[in-house]
Amino acid sequence: MSGRPRPEFDTLVVGAGFAGSVLAERLASQLGQRVLVVDRRDHIAGNAYDYVDEHGVLCHRYGPHIFHTRSEKVWRYLSAFTEWRPYEHRVLAEVDGQLLPIPINRMTVNRLYGLSLRTDEQVQAFYDERAEPSRYVANSEDAVVAKVGWELYVKFFRGYTRKHWGLDPSQLAASVTSRIPVRTSEDDRYFSDPFQNMPLEGYTRMFERMLAHPGITVRLRTELADVSHEVEFGRMVYTGPIDAYFGHRFGHLPYRSIEFEHRTLPTPGGGLLQPAATINQPDEDVPHTRVTEYRHLTGQRHHCSTVAIDHPCAEGDPYYPVPRPENRERYLRYQALASELPGVSFVGRLARYQYLNMDQVVGQALGVFERFAADAQPALAASL
Numbered sequence: 001m002s003g004r005p006r007p008e009f010d011t012l013v014v015g016a017g018f019a020g021s022v023l024a025e026r027l028a029s030q031l032g033q034r035v036l037v038v039d040r041r042d043h044i045a046g047n048a049y050d051y052v053d054e055h056g057v058l059c060h061r062y063g064p065h066i067f068h069t070r071s072e073k074v075w076r077y078l079s080a081f082t083e084w085r086p087y088e089h090r091v092l093a094e095v096d097g098q099l100l101p102i103p104i105n106r107m108t109v110n111r112l113y114g115l116s117l118r119t120d121e122q123v124q125a126f127y128d129e130r131a132e133p134s135r136y137v138a139n140s141e142d143a144v145v146a147k148v149g150w151e152l153y154v155k156f157f158r159g160y161t162r163k164h165w166g167l168d169p170s171q172l173a174a175s176v177t178s179r180i181p182v183r184t185s186e187d188d189r190y191f192s193d194p195f196q197n198m199p200l201e202g203y204t205r206m207f208e209r210m211l212a213h214p215g216i217t218v219r220l221r222t223e224l225a226d227v228s229h230e231v232e233f234g235r236m237v238y239t240g241p242i243d244a245y246f247g248h249r250f251g252h253l254p255y256r257s258i259e260f261e262h263r264t265l266p267t268p269g270g271g272l273l274q275p276a277a278t279i280n281q282p283d284e285d286v287p288h289t290r291v292t293e294y295r296h297l298t299g300q301r302h303h304c305s306t307v308a309i310d311h312p313c314a315e316g317d318p319y320y321p322v323p324r325p326e327n328r329e330r331y332l333r334y335q336a337l338a339s340e341l342p343g344v345s346f347v348g349r350l351a352r353y354q355y356l357n358m359d360q361v362v363g364q365a366l367g368v369f370e371r372f373a374a375d376a377q378p379a380l381a382a383s384l
C-alpha cells in the first residue's frame, strides 16, 4: 500500500456535456469514485442544454439536437436516466421555389423533375444517368457528385455547405456530406438509425439525473484554471478543445460556429408554424442555412412557437471541428502531446477534434470508462 493520502477527488472532469457527464456518472456509480465536474458555463448538459424560454417554449440553446443511434448499448445506458418520446426527424429543403424532402429520395426527384418514378430500380437508373461513379472520392463534392451527379449536388449541397462551413465542399473531407444518405425509396426521414427518440422531459433533465449521484460534485461558472492548482485530484478527464489545453502551441485548430436567432410567434389553437421540423436553405443568396421549430421535436403543445434560425460564422463558441486533411495533421500533433500525459484523458467532440453526434460521444465515453475499470478492477471490467 502506498503511504500517500487519497486526494480530495479521485477524478476532475472538465466539461459537463455528454463526454464529461457520462464519465462522471460511471466513475461514481461503478467505481465508487469522488468526482468533481467543472464547467465554465452556468449550466450542465454542454451543447445539448435545453431550457424553457420566456414564452414557455422548450428550446435548445445551442441549436436543435435530435437523438438517434444504432447502438443498443448507448440507448440502454441513457434509458436509465430518461424516458423517451418517439420522434422521427424530417427536413424540407427550399429548392427552385419548392419545399422538397432531403435526404434526396424518390419523392424529391419526382417533385423536382415532374416525374412519376415508382420503383427503387427506376430511381437508381435516374441517379445512374447523372452520377459520376468513376470519380475518386477525395472530398465532399466528389462524395455527392459520384452518387447523384452535378445538378442535384449544386441544388442541394454546394450552397448550403459553402454557407455552413465557409468553405467549398471540395475543401472538406468526404465524410461531411456523406452524413446525408441518398435514397431510392420514399423514406423521407432525415436519419436512418433504428433508434430515433427524444428524451421525454428534455436533455437537461436527463443530465440532472446522471449527475445526481452523491459521489459527484458539480461546480458551474468554473474554469479548469480555477481549480487545477487549488483542488487535489487523482486524474483528469478533459472534454474541452484540445488546442486550448496546450495553449495553442501548434496554432489554433479551426472550429466553425453558429449564431442562433430565436423568434417566437403566436400559434392560435396550438398549431405549428412550419410544415416540417427543419427547413433548409441551400440557396447561397439566402444568408441562413436552416430554420428549426422546436415544438416539432419536443411535441410540446403551446399557444406560441419558437424557431431557431442558423447563421453560420467563423467567430464564437467552438461548435464544429472542421474535417479536412491539414486540420487533422495539426490535431495529430496535439494528440501526440496528449498521449504523453498519462494522468489526463481527452474525450468528446472538442477534445478529440472529431465531428461526433451525441450517441457517438456517449459510446466513446463508455469505452474510455471500460478501460479505466479494467485498470482499476479487472473483475468488474470483465462483467461490463
Ligand code: FAD
Residues within 6 Å of the ligand: 014, 015, 016, 017, 018, 019, 020, 038, 039, 040, 041, 045, 046, 047, 048, 062, 063, 064, 065, 066, 067, 068, 222, 223, 224, 225, 239, 240, 241, 258, 319, 320, 347, 348, 349, 350, 356, 357, 358, 359, 361
Ligand atoms: P460539449 O457538449 O461541447 O461539452 C464540453 C463542455 O466543456 C462545454 O460545456 C464547455 O463549456 C466545457 N469546457 C470546455 N473547456 C472548458 C474549460 N477549460 N473549463 C471548464 N469548462 C470547459 N448531435 C446529435 O446527435 N444530434 C443532433 O441533432 C446534433 N445537433 C447539433 C447541432 C449543433 C449546432 C451542434 C454544435 C452540435 C450538434 N450535435 C448533435 C453534436 C452534439 O452537440 C455533440 O456530439 C455533443 O454535445 C458533444 O458532447 P461533448 O461532451 O463532447 O462536448
Ligand code: UDP
Residues within 6 Å of the ligand: 093, 102, 156, 157, 158, 160, 161, 164, 176, 177, 178, 179, 180, 280, 282
Ligand atoms: N448538407 C447540405 N445540404 C443539406 C443538408 C446537409 O449540403 O440540405 C451538408 C452540409 O455540408 C452539412 C453536412 O451535409 O454540414 C452534414 O449535414 P448535417 O445535417 O448532418 O449537419 P449538422 O446537423 O451536424 O449541422
